[in-house]
Amino acid sequence: MSVLVNLIAFVVALGLLVAIHEFGHFWVARRVGVRVLRYSIGFGRVVWRRTGGDGTEYALSAIPLGGYVKMLDEREGDVAPEERHRAFNRQPLWARNAILFAGPGFNFLFALFAYWAISVIGTTELRPVLGEVVPESPAAEAGLAEGQEIVAVAGEETLSWDDVLMRLLAEGAGNEALSLAVETPDGIRRDLTLDVAAIGPLGEKPNILGALGLRPWRPTIEPVVGELLPGGPAATAGLTAGDRIIAVAGEPVDEWQTLVEVVRARPGEAVDVTVRRDGERREFAVTLGRVEGEDGDTGRLGVRPRVEDSAYAGMRRTVQHGPLAAIAQATGATWEASALTVKLLVQMVTGDASVKNLSGPINIAQYAGQSATLGVVPFLRFLAIVSISLGILNLLPVPVLDGGHLLYNGIEWLRGRPLSEAAQATGQQIGLVLLGLLMAVAFYNDLARLFGPS
Structure with missing residues (x-):
């Protein structure tokens, strides 16, 4: 995979998702009457800027690793008396909360749109039919055998191997056993129980299927x-x-x-x-x-x-929905991916999952390049996952993030008055340290994946 392709895909993906996030803050701020002074994508040297007729400065900077929306605020400088009603700090709690939540909210909306587009475009998926099952593995102990098709995991229908993996991650983490439904080649349905606890935390396995003893069916391919x-x-x-x-x-x-x-x-x-x-x-x-x-x-x-197309005859299915039916599919996919992300974060905090699951910019860039070269649908799926992760990360109750400001507002609602500026400044410093540690761990994981076994 070309480093240049990875870099371009990473810049496009992150730049787009940051722009969507910041546009959420911008759009809602304007709707509730707050004056926006600057809408900026990226950090560092400004490479492009323009002042609109509304007085807002729009800017693009060289490093696309973030962005911000600067609003009129009396805590950051003098505000003319006639403009004070348009200052962020003068707004009621509901309006400030709406502005803060809008950034992550737009990330979730984008993920919903991406999954909807995938569902409408349609995908050709490989049916989750089993190849050889590793002897004495959890899969073999459960009674799984070559030729069976996994039709449900934990009661949810599975149409592809992607569905199986998602259900294993979502339902297997923290559980000792999972219910599976399989269909034999002659059409007989069987309900089985898979012992997932035998292999340890699923989130730490680079090859979950292999760890469980499952091997997807593959055709016999000539060595040409x-x-x-x-x-x-x-x-x-x-x-x-x-x-x-x-x-x-x-x-x-x-x-x-x-x-x-x-x-x-x-x-x-x-x-x-x-x-x-x-x-x-x-x-x-x-x-x-x-x-x-x-x-x-x-x-x-x-x-x-x-590989000849005939080698996969009967083993592929097209998964596609109409525009209306795709809404339900996209909503379910967004909810499932969001719930899984939150679940893994909680388990990392409690120690039930390893912090090795965290990915930094290097690993994200590699996935961006790989998905972009595979086509529109894989790239959209990648964007949806990263957009959800960005939304959830920003909702964490850590000062400097949107969730930290929402936490301050919650305290203000309970106390009847805001925290002192000194307390908020201390919280911001703690938040920066925590965010720095998080990024350091993610970057270390990237280097460990890149240069050797982790």
């Missing part, structure tokens, strides 16, 4: 090179698209999965790769690449298979 990764070991050695790989390091290869297993077991090794090209047998000396992972290093050849 469909595409070579530029600069990869195979391309460097001289392999070309269309080569049929028949042996690696002397081990026969009869299908693509065998090739994967043989290569993965030899990280960094120099091996002979035997291929059949135009009816002739040829050998190439290849130094395999090395990929670091939690379970140790694995080898990489740098090739992708040639």
Whole structure:
């Protein structure tokens, strides 16, 4: 994945979501009569600015990692007597709360729109049919077997592997067992119980399905090179698209999965790769690449298979809804993603989930680039998740965030008067420290994922 693609996708994604968040504050402030002095996206050096006819300055800065809406406020400077009714601090509590909540609220609305668009556009999903089930794994103990299709998790219908993963995360975290409904190839439905506690916290598993012993069905793919990764070991050695790989390091290869297993077991090794090209047998000396992972290093050849569409016949389904039906689907998806995010945050605070789940800008940029290259629907899904995370993060009761200001307003409502400026300033300092620690942990996690096993 190109670093440039990651960077561009990250800037576009974060810039868009920050702009939406700040526009929520801006739009509601204007509606309740507060004067907005500045609407700014980004920090650092201003690269563009314009003053509108309404007197608001609109600005774009060089670092798209945030933004702000500056409103008229007597606590930040002198305000002319004729303008005091338009100052933020002069507004009733309900109006100030509405302005503060509008930023996160617009993030949730955007996620709702993104999920609605995905539902209307439609997606082609791989049915959650099981391939080989690992012996003596939680899946095998539950009675799951190859060829069964998972049709429900915890009572909720699952149409794809994405649905299965989401339900496992949402319902499995904190629970010892999960109910599954499967359908056998001959149409018989069975209800099973999966022991998820046996593998520890699901949120810490990079491969939840593998940890449970589940392997999605896959077709038998011929070991024919469909595409070579530029600069990869195979391309460097001289392999070309269309080569049929028949042996690696002397081990026969009869299908693509065998090739994967043989290569993965030899990280960094120099091996002979035997291929059949135009009816002739040829050998190439290849130094395999090395990929670091939690379970140790694995080898990489740098090739992708040639897969015929007919290989997936009957295993794909199109999931699509009309504009009205998509509203219910989008609402459910937004609620489920929001609830899962809150649940994981709570579990990180209580120690039931690891802080390794936190992601920083590096990891987010990688996901942004990957989703953008996969197409509109994956990028929209990525934007929806990040938008929800941004909304929930800003609602945390931490001073300097929207949730912290809402907390101050709640205290003011209970006391009948606001906190002193000194108390609020102390709270802001504490909030900055907490936010700094949060970002430090997220950045550390990014580096740990990037440079080695975590």
